[in-house]
Structures are given as structure tokens and as C-alpha cells.
Amino acid sequence: MGRPNVRLQLTSIIKGKYIACRKLGEGGCGVIYEVALIESPHRRFACKAEDQDSGRDEEILKMEAKVMKKINQTKSIHCPLWIEGGKFENYNYLIMTLLGPSVSDLRKAIPSQKFTLFTVIVIGVQALDALREVHNAGFVHRDIKPSNYAIGDTGTPKEKLIYILDFGLARAYRVQTPEGKWILRNPRRTAQFRGTTRYCSINAHDREEQGRHDDLWSLFYMLVEMIIGNLPWKNMTDHATAEREKTDKEQELLDQSPKEFELYLTHVKQLGYGITPDYELLRNIFLNVFKRNKFDFSMKLDWEKDGKYGNLYSWNRCSLPRVTSKDSTVFTLEQLLKMPKNLVEVTEDMALKTQEREWYATISSHDDTLEEEAEKTIEPEVQLPSLAMDSSPRKKSYENRKKEQLATPKYTPPKQEQKMDAPKLVTPKYTPPKSQEQKPNVPKTPEKKTAVIPLYIPGFQTAVIQKSPVQKKRSTIEEKSREKKADAGKHSPSKVQQKQVQGFFFSG
Template sequence: MTTNRPKIKVASVINRKYLAFRKLGEGGCGVIYEVAMVKCPGRRFACKAETTVFDEDPTLPMEHKVISKLNEKNSIHCVELIEKGQGENYQFIVMTLLGPSLDAIRSTLPTNKFSTYSALVMAIQALDSIREIHEIGFIHRDVKPANFAIGTLGTPKQRLLHVLDFGISRQFLVKDGDGGGLRIRKPRRIVPFRGTLRYCSVAAQERKEQGRHDDLWSLFYMIVEFVKGSLPWAGIAEEDKVIVMKEDVTELFNGIESECAMFAQHLSILRYQTKPDYDLLRDLLLNVFVRRNFNPQMKVDWEKGGRYDSHFEKKTSTLPAVTEKDMTEVDLAKILNVPGAERNITMEQIMAAGRVTNDDEGLNTAQDDTIIEEDGGPKSNRPKSQPASNTPTDVSKKVRRRYVAKTPSVHKVELIEQNWKKKQEEAQREKILKNVAAARRTKEDFIVPEDNTIVKKKHGGGKTESTTTTTTKSGKNSEEHISLT
């Protein structure tokens, strides 16, 4: 509903610090804008806002939580959180501004598919970013090309991939008693669907609890789409038909590298509790990279010199000249860490990795994962007329919702403003030096007579320097005389 939208539009001032510049997207009760800092108009960020409506499950708190934890781990595949706060009818977070998503890039390509090199570079980085999310104890639950974006086009960071949109993520690692250890959350019996039909796993469609392997199934579907241009079930809305097509891997495996098929074979033996063998999956992708004689110095499709660079030339200069661009170098060789030779991986290793017994006892029966679960047991936001079967209703207990606190990251914002002021002062000094040099040049006369002798005469009774240059028919300098009088 439009009435539930955040009260933000182009030219709105957010938290007295940010000016809404243009809308980047919207959905549900949220919206995302490109914003400029009022005090530093050249610095642009992304501001994601969500209405504080009580009949809607908030997603921004989870987004803030996951980004904060990834920032603590210094993840290079995650945006940097700049500030959080609350407006008139919305809460918001401000983060670094990125370039186009992989979905937007692929739709721009004439073939709707990436080159094998670009597909591998993106797939390896996507795998690394998903692994980082799992290592901090969360499942993304909506892995798809639209939730991965490169840095700004035309900058070194256009080769670096970032993972986005953690609004429907779920924490699967929780504290285990008072000992400070962690344990895997037990899966629930009833799970609402979370994700995107085209890329979600079969288990997600069957309303089973999503684990780490479900994120990787989504990545596998992404890789197939990158290489082949489309998925067999693209455009089909009937879930039953999609499940049947996903379970029939014959068409998926046709036309892709054998390592991609082995990638899927490993995922097929994993369960909710099982930890995927990320190193093995990464080595499978790197084996293709090495066998094709690729190297990190090659160009990805969208950068200058890449296969489809002509389709992105105009997009590299879409931002105004006043906008500061992050020109930090990206060491792709270090990110990919390509080995010197292929790793010998057998199907026995694929099937043996991660094989565990399936323990489904003691399932959690909570239905709504947007509610904070207490140590004493799960809670549900089920209507009062439908109490939990084993728990008496208690109308005195209030459901605790997660909200982003109003307190901004003052130190980080002030640091940005100070750096901007310093750069402005440096630019002013450089302008003054250029003006002085220009004024000095105006005091000199440059005379070009008909004999091609350039006479430079200084005012104030100085010496005159005469330079004679004669040229041959080929246009090259054959003789040069310099004399001082």
C-alpha cells in the first residue's frame, strides 16, 4: 500500500544529513534511494528505508544485524554500514553505494549469458561471500543474481562482487547455554516460504527449514544461468512443475562443465545440519579456471577491453562529475587465489564429504521467525484466537519486535565529513597553484614567424630564446637550432 511507504521522495532531507538524489528501487514497505551528504555533496551513498508499520514484519533490523557482523569481520564482499536511524514514519540504514546487480548486467548482454571467465570470477566470489555469511551464523535464504552487485562501473571495484539484501536471513547458530559456545538451531516443522521461486532449492519449495546447502543450491542455479543464459523453468509459476524440473538434473547438466555437475552432486548429499565442504566446491570451480588457462589479469565482460564493453561504455559515466568515485585498487589475483595446477577430485570424495547421520529429533515448532525467540522456548506471533497447542495464551506478554535504534554512527559520519573538508582544501590549494602558474605564463610572448622559428620573449628586459625547427617532407624533425641572444 502506498500509504505505508516511507515518507521520502527525491529532494527529501533524511536525518538532516542526507539529500535523496534518485530512487534505486522499492518493494513491500521499503524503498532505497541514492543519497548525497548535505555537507559533502560529492559523497554518495545508498539509503534503505522501511516503514514502522506494526502489521508488517520488519526486515531492516535483520539487514542491519547481518551487515554489522560482516563489517566486524572486515568482509570485502559486503557493503559498509555508515549510519542507522529513524525518520517520521520509517527506520533507515545508510551504506556504501554500489554499481549494477549481476541480474541487471546479464540482461544488458546481447546473449543474456556471461563468458565462462566472467561467470567463474563471479561464481567464486559469490561462493566466498555466502561462506562468510554462514560463518557468522546466518542463512541468506534469497541468493539470486539481483542480490549480488559489483562496484561502480568504470572503477577498479567493478571486478569486486558484493552480496546484498539480508532482510529475510535467518540465524542458524545460537548460544548453547552459559558456556559461550554455539549450537545449530533445530529445524522447525512448519516453515513459511522464503526466497525466489526461480532460484530457491527444492527443500525451500517443500516448506522445509533452509540450511547452508540451500543457499548453495541457489548459487548452483545462478551458475547454470550465467553459462547457459536461462534456466529450464524460467517463467513457470506453478510450483509443482518447477519442483519436477529441478529434480530432473539431466537438462541442467547438459552443456556445462563436469565440475558443475560434481558441485550439485555434493549438495545433494547435504542436510540441514551438515556443513558444506566450501574448499572442495571452490576447487571445483578453480579447476575449470585453470584448465581454460584463465588468469586474473583478463577482463570481465563489462569492463573496458572485455567481451561486451561496448554495451557498458555509456553507463560508466552516468554519475555526475561532482561525485567522488572509489578508485581503490582491487587485487583479483589475491581474491581468487588461483592454484598453479588442477586439484584431482574424484566422485568418491564428492560423495564422502559432509556425509552425516540425519538427526531430526526435537524440532522447533515456531512459525514466525521475525519474532525474537527466548532461551525458554520459541514464541509465535500467532493470533490470540489461535493459541499454540501446547502453550496457554498469555495476553500480558507483548511480542518483542526488532527495531533499528535511532543512535547514528556519529564517529563514522564525522570522519567522512572531515575527509571531505580536507579534500576540498587540497583542491582549493591546487587551484590556487594553477592560477599562479597561469598568471606567470601570461607574462611571456610566444611569436611564430613565417620561417617556423618560435621566438619566446620575456617581458622586463629578459633574454630572448629563439628555437628554429625545420621539417622534412615526412613530417619528422631533421634539424633543430637553439640560440640565445
């Protein structure tokens, strides 16, 4: 992505209300300026601007404004306040609370690149609370890293307060049913990569749909880096290599971290897209470290004036009057950490327990068709960015999603009263009755037997030879002729008889 082409520079007037007085940063999404309210120059804000003609399908600021407004409705203390936003000249802009330096900048100012354990635990508790506010608003951040956390204005009581930033890559994980019930949005079979390679979860490397547990994995990597100074895969850009390194070096990271961090991972590993994390349990894990090391609320954070590295920070100030805010709320560490009077020591059995899975939006956990409807249901006036589906789904991602699909209950809409259909008439097949009348006895025609003629041959046994049709006919004719001769012999006397008769007459 090229450099932003936003016509916003020092002394630029925005909407006739704000004047740009200091450039805070620049990135692929645009530029960030410190701006002063023209009517009250001592009041300062942060202004993010992105080019309208960037040609991108995703409008980062629109998504960021949407998420910030949702979180602000929950009375969050860890999310900057959305002031206003819109379009001006050739760019989109967003006015929000002006904050201090990011946690990443604070760490880089230390030669060892390490915070004290006290500071890490304070950051961890507040970063977890900030994530909880984002998740309760219905979103997954998907880009948790030190540069997306910042402290309040330095030199004020708010420099103890940790804020969460940059919601441009966030995604809604809940949708609302027609009955008004909030349920899980369907996870996609495969999703585009979102996040930072150094801090993202293994699921993100595998192009799986990211859930709340993936933000917690990123938080783990972030806190471990603050403790040991570096992550083994810091300079790796290849996803497969970084994923393998994260798997192989997991125990090595735990060996260099407080023993309670292993319980943190034990719980996170039990989670899935459809399971709500036990935020209180994870919070107590960090507070167990605080208690075991006998930390005190009067201790100073590393970047405070009397902190361990306070002398390393020289904050660049604008030449204009000092930043002020209408919000004069004072926060103490005791208020931010909310240490229970009877803090429970978290055990492995407690870390292994998880809450029940939530309902999916439809019967099929692979259904992507609710994306547009879900976005309109959550907030009709602003649409979520359209995240294209990866055209090459991975086998591992599909198998993991299939396992979760089988183990996750599906949402069944309430049954409606159905009209009873008339019973179908089934006509039986006609079978004629069996006749009880007895058939008359009809004499059977005797079968014609084949005539045989014994043939006598001297020296051989008698043989039986069947006659052919021609032979049968011939024998019949001969038999008839013999019968005729026999009949004729009965009526005509033979020669001997004639002589006897003649002699009889002569004698008479």
C-alpha cells in the same frame, strides 16, 4: 503488498546529514536512493527506506542491519558496509555502501542473456566466498539470486569485486548454549516459503527449514542460468510445477554446463541442514574449470571497458560530483580468486565426502520453543523477525526431516554432579514359619454309605435302587418295631412253650 508510502524523494534531507540525489529502485520493501553527505557532497552512499506503518510483522531493515553488522565484524570484503540506521519521520532507514549495478542488470544488458564462461567462473568463486562469510556469521541468506549480487562502482578497481545484498529474509541457524558453545538452531517441522521460485531449492518448495546447502542449490541455478541464458521453469509460479521441472531437467542443465558442475551437485546433494559444506572443495571445482580452459588473470570481465560486452554498458551518472569512498583498496583477480599453487583436481570420491554433522540445540530436532531465546542470545538488542509456522505441514517434508533427525547426533548438555540419594529400605513381607509339630492321629469318621435294597423281579436282572430320605425314615421305623418284637419274644414264651410248661408241671 501495496506500493510503499515512504515520504522520501529527491532533495529530501535525512537526519540533517544526507540529501537524496538519485532514485535507484523501488520494491515491496520500500525505496532505495543514492544520497550524498551534505558536509562532503562528493561522498555518496545508498539509503534504503521502508514505511513504519506498513502493518507487517517482519521489519526487513531491522533484520538486514542486524546481519550486516554481524558480517562486518568478520572483516568481510563481499558484504556492503553498514554506516548507520534508525527511524526518521514515517520511515525506517539504513545507510550503507553505494555499489554498482546488480549482476542481474549486467546480464540483461547482453542480447543473448549469457555471460562468457570466464566471467561466470569469476562470479561463481566470489559468490561462494560471499556465502561463506554469511554462513560463518551464523545466518542463511534464503534468497540467493542474480539481483542480490552486485559489483563495486563501475570504472574503479572495485568493479571486479562481487558483493552480496539484501539480508531481509536471512535467518540465524545457530544458537549459543549457556556454556558459550555455538550449536545448530532447531529446524522447524515446516516453515513459510522464503526465496524466489526460479532460484530456490526443492527443500524450499517443500516448506522445509532452509540451511546452508539450500543457498548453494540457489547458487547452482544462478550460475547455470548465466551460462545457458535461461532456466526451463523461468515463468513458472506454481511451486509443485517448478519443483517437478527442477527434478526432471537437472541432467539437461548439467549437459549444457562444464563437466565440473556435476561434481558441485554431487557434493551439495550429500549435505543436509546439519552438515557444514566443504567450501574449499566447491571453490576448487570452479578453479578446475578456470585452469582447464586456460583462463588468465589479465583477462577482462564482460562489463569492464575492454571486456567482451563493455561497449553495451552506459552507466547512468548523477549530475552531482563523482562518487568517492574513503576505502581506496585495490583488488585484482589474482587476489580475489586466490588460486592455489598446486591446485588439486577434484574427483567424484572427494565430492562424496562430507564433514561430520553438527550438534542440534536440543534433543528434539522438531522443537520450535528456542526461537525467541535463540534470537535474544545471539544479539539481545535486536530481535529476529517472527516467522509463522505453516498450518498445513506436508508429508514429504516430515518424512525427510524424520530421516535427518534419526541420522543426526543430538546435543547432550554436560553432566552435573548429582547428590546420591539415600538407599530406600525395602521391608520384606512377613512369612510365618512352618510348624514342625505333628498333628495327633484323629480317627476319620466313616462315610455314610447309601443303603440299597435288592429288588428281585422275575425275568429281569437284579436292580439297585437308592432310597429317598422318606423311605430311609420309614425303613428305620419298621426296623425298630421288628427289634422290639424280637426283644419281647425272648422274655415271653410262645404258645407251644406255654403248653410244654403246663404239661411239665402237671406231670410233676
